[in-house]
Amino acid sequence: MSGLKLHHVVFFVSLALLASSIPSRAEPFEKWTVHIVNGLGGGRTLFAHCKSKDNDIGLRNLTAGTEFNWSFKNNFGGTTLFYCYLRTDHKQYASFDVFWIEKHDDWLGLRCHNKDCIWTAKNDGVYIRNLSTKQDEFIHPWGTHW
């Protein structure tokens, strides 16, 4: 303890304060859950294929009003990246990242809050939920294939 100088203590306390002031940025080693929700109206089916470099979540047909989710720990090195291809039964599709490690901003952290990222497919496109307000924010419009 005698070797522990005041400036060391100040440094570690500052680090701790800094760490606790960062909301919930997607950092390595944390457990996160990604949800894909079929919020299309009218009994429509949503097709989803989500994967990362090492992990294929599989092909899914989601009936109206249902969701699926998967959990994972961010890998060492902070390179975890999941992306999804979604397609509606009206020939619309969207292909986008659903989870990534945030090194410089807090886009997911501000929305996914309790480490749940909730992506919902609706008639006009794909939304992400802000878990503070419980409101869905429009992010990706559908593209058309054919």
Ligand SMILES: *[C@@H]1O[C@H](CO)[C@@H](O)[C@H](O)[C@H]1NC(C)=O
């Ligand atoms: C999903 O539905 C499509 C269209 O009906 C079908 O071609 C496909 O085989 C289904 N995929 C799975 C994984 O159930």
Ligand SMILES: *[C@@H]1O[C@H](CO)[C@@H](O)[C@H](O)[C@H]1NC(C)=O
């Ligand atoms: C997440 O998926 C599990 C099955 O893997 C399911 O039991 C659970 O209800 C899902 N969570 C939500 C919020 O739907």
Ligand SMILES: *[C@@H]1O[C@H](CO)[C@@H](O)[C@H](O)[C@H]1NC(C)=O
């Ligand atoms: C989410 O909602 C909270 C609470 O209203 C708000 O402070 C925050 O800015 C919202 N996040 C985004 C990314 O809009």
